[in-house]
Amino acid sequence: MEILSSAYDLLIGYIVPFLFVLTIVVFFHELGHFAVARWCRVKVDAFSVGFGKELFGFTDRQGTRWKLSAIPLGGYVKFAGDENAASVPDRDRIAAMSEEERATAFVAKPVWQRAAVVAAGPIANFILAVAIFAAIFGFFGRTVIAPVVETIQAGSAAEKAGLQSGDLILAIDGKPIETFADMQRIVSVSAEIPLDLEIERGNTVQTITVTPEYRELTDRFGNVQRLGLLGISRSPQDDDLIQQTFGPLEAISEGAKETVYIAERTVDYLWGVISGREAADQIGGPIRVAQVSGQVATQGILPLLSLAAVLSVSIGLLNLMPIPMLDGGHLVYYFAEAVRGKPLSENIQDIGFRIGIAIVLLLMVFATWNDVMHLTRL
Structure with missing residues (x-):
């Protein structure tokens, strides 16, 4: 019974708040990509919350598979012509497409449309944060x-x-x-x-x-x-x-100020880590997010929503880092393409993606190590 009680406490106290916060943030990030892609007439093959095996889902009239997957640590939107969730082009598939199919492929769209689709994810995160803060200020004041x-x-x-x-x-x-x-x-x-x-x-x-x-x-x-x-x-x-108390426009303004403050503080901390002014042990991963989510959940739904807004800003900024595999890395590629008048060579892009994978994996290992060390100090 004690083991069951501990498992229940872990589920309700940490896992549920963590999944609540992360799902909101990931869903809106991917929804930003999805909405602008549809506006640009890009065919979307899949919209997934989570990675790995599909747990359940459905296919809409446009042929998009909406699904919830087994590993709830992120999500993705997969476009026609993509090889994987990181929007690496599947060149063999693209070459085999008909002209009609190619017209709806992400890779075939003008560079400004591809950049808009990619940038829409982080922008959606910032909009979500503003909306959450504005709703809290508008309904409950301060x-x-x-x-x-x-x-x-x-x-x-x-x-x-x-x-x-x-x-x-x-x-x-x-x-x-x-x-x-x-x-x-x-x-x-x-x-x-x-x-x-x-x-x-x-x-x-x-x-x-x-x-x-x-x-x-x-x-x-x-x-x-x-x-x-x-x-x-x-x-x-x-x-x-x-x-x-705040009226609707005042609440939105205060929400925007709060979002900008969090973004500035995050960037200042990251720059402090790079310059050696700040210690990097405050960088956390899923374990830390789950822990903080559980702690904040004990204070009520409003603090938990505020945490979702803070996390949304952080994920938006993280995805704008100029690392291949992340949205910021794609934007760097598109900027180079716009300046040169043609895409970077396939070889350079492939090398960039491999470097990006290595950097992202190192960051994940580092963040997880920080999480484990943090738990050992409690």
């Missing part, structure tokens, strides 16, 4: 806290800079601050970077320069985050809480 300093830790960056309890933060480096969260977001990504804080103290406005310290924080689930910290805190009181 509760925020005024950016007032309450408690200052002894020996912290805030104390060294001369911040005092009761100071109201008006702006950081010229950027207006409306909420305590606005301040936290800027500070968290600015470790060891001097910031000019415009504050209101009493009836005067003054500027104080403070340099956030680099700290490691562990949340209640045992996850470690490396952030910039000032060493100030705020205990929300009823009269300090501000309930913000």
Whole structure:
């Protein structure tokens, strides 16, 4: 019974939330490819959520096989003339096509249409993120806290800079601050970077320069985050809480801002890894996503939807990396074709795809290794 109970907890606590989040993100990514392909009159052979053996599916009037496959770690859209799910052309099949069939093959379309189809997947991920955030803001609003300093830790960056309890933060480096969260977001990504804080103290406005310290924080689930910290805190009181409501257009605008922030933070982290400023151990794979999904699911459906939006942005950015096999790699090929007036040679493309497979596999192994090491530290 204990084994069955543990298996049930694993299924409900981690696997179901993980599949919920991943399926939403993958479906919309592939739907972006599919929708633009149909608009460009490309024949779509298959639309699959998951890889491997088909569990069940159906074929629509246009001849597309919609299916759910056994390995739920991604998905693909396969176009007429493709050899595999990565849209590598099947040259033998293309050569054997009739003129009518060739006209609907992906490889036969103008370069701008192929680029549009490929770019539509990541773009759909960004649109999904905006839509999720906009829906949350539009229906539920947002509760925020005024950016007032309450408690200052002894020996912290805030104390060294001369911040005092009761100071109201008006702006950081010229950027207006409306909420305590606005301040936290800027500070968290600015470790060891001097910031000019415009504050209101009493009836005067003054500027104080403070340099956030680099700290490691562990949340209640045992996850470690490396952030910039000032060493100030705020205990929300009823009269300090501000309930913000948004109309439809305002909600969409806030959703777009949230999506841009996540994208900027992700790119900044990846650049930090490349430049050696950030540790690469925060890069995770399916195990970490499943773990985080289960943790977030304990907080309710809205945090889980927010996680889906964050993951959607991450997958959109990942697919735009200029690596053959990924959407970004295809876009590089199409850019070269547009500049040269003809495609790259088949040999160069094949070499690129092989290199791309190797890079993607190495990234998967590295991410999985990080996941395993993370679990051993919990």
